Amino acid sequence: MEEERRLGDELSLAVVTAERLRQAADEAESFKLECGEVGKQVDRLAQMLRTLVRLVTGSVHIYDRPIHRVIVEVQKNLERALALVRKCKGHSIIRRVCSITNAADFRKVINLLESSNGDVKWLLSVFDSNGDDSFGGGINISLPPIATNDPILPWVWSLIASTQMGRFPDKIEAANQLGSLARDNDRNKKIIVDEGGIPSLLRLLKESSSVEAQIAAATTLRFLASDQDKMNKEIDRDPSQKSYNYKSYMSSNSSVYSDTGGGRAGHYHRKERESENPEVKHQLKVSCAEALWKLARGNVANSRRITETKGLLSLAKSVEKEVGELQYNCLMTLTEITAAAESSADLRRAAFKTNSPAAKAVVDQMLWLLIQVDSPFLLVPAIRSIGSLARTFPARETRIIKPLVMKLGCPNQEVAMEAVVSLQKFASHENFLxxxxxxxxxxFGAIPSVMKLIRNSDQQVQLQCLILLCYFALNASNHEQLEQAKVLSALEGADRVVISQNPDFKELATKAIYQLSLYNVGLHSQILSYVGP
Known part of the structure; x- marks a missing residue:
């Protein structure tokens, strides 16, 4: 309401200024010909401004970004023209000479008023209802004078307006075209976000009963999701979006996870969705899941929003039941959420409590993938997720450890490497247990597999394996398997190149070697005392 009031005030001020300018032009006593031309321009402008006021007043979900931009420029031009024309009113000769008004000044002002007329005419072409109940006479690709130097801007304005206020076919077409623009380059993404495209797309996603429209909106949001900071600011800044929470909306109302029950809009449109083409509905789920993945990536706040709903449980069920791209997108969303939880103790405690059904469902699905699936495509994110949650598992939760240890022997080095890194997070001193x-x-037999990896892998894998052995040495230096596998010799014989390129590892290895040496010296002394001199 505040935005509508401000927009109404701006339009009213422009109309009042236009009326004053028309009156000043009628009262002019010098440059009457030029003032007459100003009067003609302002007559057309005032008429269009009044039409615009009628279209905007009382409208629902008006897209006001281009109106604000145009009206600010119109007001400036009207004020400049008014200041010039007022100088032509009857004054003393000295006053008229000092004003130094000439025909060139009028040509500039008339050109400015012509531009304002063109801008307002373009606005009317975008917002004209054409006798329909909804705004928008279709997508407008014409170029208003205000955006001569940036033709993308009015195109984006027109598309957003059509997405928000157009007829239904135009909404779908406009959303698809915004997606094409966003996919082209980052500058287009920035313009779409800056000009308020996200709230319009969210509204289309939320309120439409058509899966085709939802796919168009979700796909475009997926492309825009890479510009996370701006996208989050837009969502948080718009009060209408706070009322239903985006990452919550996409996981329920968009029927990405239909068995969650959905929100109010999801319940309202359930029957309509049941009759939609299954392939179209599946594509909507894929697009929404990918958008969630990108929004959760590297973003604790977005990950928290997802976990505050039924998002975790829904995603886990989708990983279990779906296949292909949808399963992968849901899995990657969970991987990003667990990574966020690893970096945020608050999120970890809130979303991944030991007794949380949703957290248990996530862990169970990751374990299922580790045990039942051979595809590195799915194994790598699953293993990474388990590692991110390492600090949430109690000591008795050994069912997590065994599948990870088994993956150390995987022929695929990427999977084996990910298992090593994940186990590091269990054995690191950052983990209380x-x-x-x-x-x-x-x-569970990790050491033989780790030693084999050191012998048969590249330097990067060797480094991660040596780090894991260091943690073993520091945490369990008296374990007999460390001596049997000659871990001390392995650390002492570590590749000089590996050590020189990783100074942090050098410090860790020094501590581990010292700890193992102390244990071996102590063990040797015990043996001597037992055997005798």
């Missing part, structure tokens, strides 16, 4: 986890990892 690192000693307990280290012993469990060793007892």
């Amino acid at each position: 690192c000693a307990e986890h280290s012993k469990a990892i060793i007892e």
Whole structure:
């Protein structure tokens, strides 16, 4: 309401200024010909401004961004013209000489008023209802004078207006064209976000009963999701979006996860959706899931929004039941959420409590993938997710450890590498239960696999394996398997290139070697005392 009031005030001020200018032109006593031309221009302008006021007043969900931009320029031009024409009113000769008004000044002002007429005419072409109940006479690709130097801007304005206020076919077409623009380059994405495209697309996604329209909106939002900071600011800044929470809306109302029950709009349109083409509905789910994935990527706030709804449970069910691109997109969304939880203790405690059904569902699905699936495409994100949650597992939760240890022997080096990194997060000193986890990892037979990887892998994998061995040495230096596998010798013989390129590892290895040496010296002394001199 505040925005509508401000827009109404701006339009009213422009109309009043136009009327004053018309009156000043009628009262002019010098440059009457030029003032007469100003009067003609302002007559046309005032008439169109009044029409615009009628179209805007009382409208629902008016797209006001281009109106604000145009009316600000119109007001400036009207004020400039008014200041000039007022100088032509009867004054003393000295006053008229000092004003130094000439025909060139009038040519500039008349050109400015012509531009304003062109801009307002373009606005009317975008917002004209054409006798329909909805705004919009179709997508307008003409170029208003205000945007001569940036032709993309009016195109984006017209598309957003059609998405928000056009007839239904135009809404779908406009959403698709916005998606094409967003896909082309980052500058187009920035313009669409800056000019208010996100709230319009969200509204189309939320309120439309057509899966085709929802796919168009979701696909475009997916392309825009890479510009996360601006997208989040737009969502947070628009009060209408706060009322239903975006990452919540996409997981329920868009029927990405139909078995969650959906929101009010989802319930309202359920029957209509049941009759939609299954392939079209599936594509909507794929697009929405990918948008969620990109919104969660590297963003704790967005990840928290998803977990505050039934998002975790729904995503876990989709990973279990779906296949192909949809399954992968849902899995990647969970991987990003768990990564966010790894970096945020608050999110970790809130979303991944030990007794949380949603958290348990996520872990169960990751374990299912580790045990039942051979595809590295799915195994890598699943293993990464388990590692991100390492600090949430109690010491008794050893069912997590065994599948990870088994993946150390995977022929695919990327999978094996990911398993090593994930196990590091269990054994690292950042994990409060690192000693307990280290012993469990060793007892499940990790050391022979790690030693084999060191012998048969590239330097990057070797480094990660050596780091894991260091954690074992620091947390369980008295474990007999460390001596049997000659871990001390492996650390002492670590490749000089690996050490020189990773100074942090050098410090860690030094501590681990010292710890193992102390244990070996102590063990040797015990043996001597037992055997005797």
